[in-house]
Amino acid sequence: MRTNLEANWAVTPETEQKIVDTAGRYQTEPWQLMHILLDIQKIANNSFPREVAVIVSRETGLSEASLYSFISYYAMFSPSERGRYVVRMCESAPCHVRGSKAVMEAISKTLALQPGETSGDGRFTLEYCQCLGLCVNSPAVMVNEAVYKDLTPGRAATLMEDYMRGDYDA
Amino acid sequence: MLEETRIVLRNVDEIDPVSIEDYRARGGYEALKKALSMTRDEALSEIDKSALRGRGGAGFPIGKKLSVTKAVDADQKYIICNADEGEPGTNKDRVVLSGDPNSVFEGMAIAAYIAGAAKGFVYLRFEYPYIFPILEQALENARKAGCLGGNIFGSGFDFDISVVSGGGAYVCGEETALIASIEGKRGEPQFKPPYPGVKGLFGKPTVVNNVETLANLPQIIQNGGEWFANIGVPNCTGTKVFTLCGNVARPGVAEYPMGTNLKDIFEAHGGVKDGKDLQGFMLGGQSGNLINPDQMDLPMDIDTCRARDAILGTGTIMVMDDYCEILDIVENIMSFFIHESCGKCTPCREGNIRMHEIIHNINAGDGKLEDLDTLEELAEVMQITSLCALGQNSSYPVITSLHNFRDDYLKAIERGQRA
């Protein structure tokens, strides 16, 4: 989904350098392509826009077409811009039988977002995801790379409020 | 009360996972040392005697895989540890890797020595980013101590490991898809043969094994294959690391001998949460089976499960209380497979969508009795004609729920017809 968020993030000389350095790892360790592209996506505010692909293509020698063929296959890449925090709520069966639906409703209400949407201020993207491997602590949610377990609707709402307040902003 | 038998989990929660000193204080890397003092054939024969079968779902003997790759002549071979753990309801590999990574590295090194590989990869699923630094630090410490890297223990054997990341695709747990993914390609399953053991990563012979399988190897070498073969049941030796989840009183990851009765495991974990009634279990992950309480007297090993129309799979035991709606759960599971099918072959790509649609309609009160036959027919086609085990197995939860919870389907259809 392309939104008016595009203005929120643009390549600067500084971020370009970071992307170039990260992409450089490909020459010695080609098997790290996934990791490299995921790191670059982090630099690019959780998305993989065309401007970034151009730089990566130049640095790795991989064509833009083959880069997009790769990233479009894997769920963790997003060609369109996402929020600073990607909130991913597990919807697989073990979380489902422990009340993930009610937790998702609480999160959705607190963030005022439906699954798949990004907030207008570019801070949050809400997504459903599959099992996070935390089923012994269901229901579980991931916010970027942090995990939160044993959630109730109340705890999930509080967590989102903490994020909204900026408690987790570096 | 049933006690755990910890082989794979023996160090978990007992040591600092990144500390090489802690690991070695509990006998760590002694097995690798021992293996390096044996010939490759001698080491392989201990693995063969153990009769260890793969723990990633398919149950293939690792000794056979190692001997295939050992026999191939190649300038480079690889060992891959499959840590993609995407099967919903499975947490065991996370617990092993984050709690005792060296047991997996040591197992990989032993496998590498036997097969003749010098390089290994751990393919870590995207959803476990917090395990990355643990693995990197543990690797660094093991190298510094001379347990990994060049000329290990002065034996002349070189072996090192890199950690690579998954991209959030369940199907990349399938070994040929996983290999494609490391090669920088779309992770689609490939036709076999050639098998990875002969022609795998970058075209080289490659042994792919699950985390839990590999973590067993040090103990097998250390205590002997016969010791291992005496644990569990004759055709299915050793232990299994189970994940207890869902509406169970005490969820967790726990290790019991193969063949331990489901009833005993369930009771050891406190039965149903909040004293509710038991409605059934999902066994072996979402590509597993749904069984009802009458089927609970079940020895949990690969062959007995298979013979009783159940699946051991990854060792998932998801408990469902009587508040669960079976059709909701099956619908949820089928939407997972729609999402995760790579779309390469038609029976899987279309079949999962059709099954989901039919179940959704029945659940919404728009079902007909004939739909149940259609589900059976669809399942048969998918099982026979799909390229990989995703499409071959994704109908299991539908078919088993249809057999073991038939009343739920009939009631939903009846409800619809009355309305």
Ligand SMILES: Cc1cc2nc3c(=O)[nH]c(=O)nc-3n(C[C@H](O)[C@H](O)[C@H](O)COP(=O)(O)O)c2cc1C
């Ligand atoms: C769709 C699909 C997903 C799979 N996911 C995994 C996984 O996450 N981990 C795993 O070890 N094996 C997985 N497998 C099985 C692997 O293809 C392979 O059989 C296994 O890694 C071999 O290791 P083992 O013999 O030690 O079990 C999967 C298979 C399929 C078809």
Ligand code: SF4
């Ligand atoms: S069975 Fe499904 S997942 Fe496997 S190759 Fe075919 S479409 Fe892809």
Ligand code: FES
């Ligand atoms: S089902 Fe949600 S973490 Fe596994």
